[in-house]
Amino acid sequence: DAGVIQSPRHEVTEMGQEVTLRCKPISGHNSLFWYRQTMMRGLELLIYFNNNVPIDDSGMPEDRFSAKMPNASFSTLKIQPSEPRDSAVYFCASGRGGSNYGYTFGSGTRLTVV
């Protein structure tokens, strides 16, 4: 079991550029979550999917953010255009069944927008 795999580990981009973060969940997990972590706001749930369908995207900060899950083994989080205030660590997590089982987190993508 390779765990939840995120890429890239680090991303530095200029303001206004498009950024795409990638996530491969654990095989057999049917739920996928994107979180953002900053010192000021802590961990924030951005969006989650069940069986590849977006269930709740109320945490997505604004229209510049979008997420897709085209199949059970891949998801992307896109920011277009990026801004310096988007700088954070973005985590993907996956799980199986109800939340009582807990979720497995990836190692995160550290995004810096300059």
Add this chain to the structure above:
Amino acid sequence: GDSVTQMEGPVTLSEEAFLTINCTYTATGYPSLFWYVQYPGEGLQLLLKATKADDKGSNKGFEATYRKETTSFHLEKGSVQVSDSAVYFCALSFSGGGADGLTFGKGTHLIIQP
């Protein structure tokens, strides 16, 4: 809305000291409760959980008891080690018949000195 409140850090202790990290929650209904741990440069790892009142979660010498009366889930360990140095997050979730996201506290940074 639902929320989790943790004691502010950093918490600095000497090796073999007793640890308590306080966590209280606000929620309508009875959520599942979790403690996650984050080591430097890594994602969050599930440490322990409890799904109903009076349940005790335990793992790696850590314990926490789900107290409905006080809406609390304090984390304890009898004798901490330097390797326990990390950030600890308390979280809650409602299963609702399907997977849903976790609501996290701000995290407590624990530093154990030899």
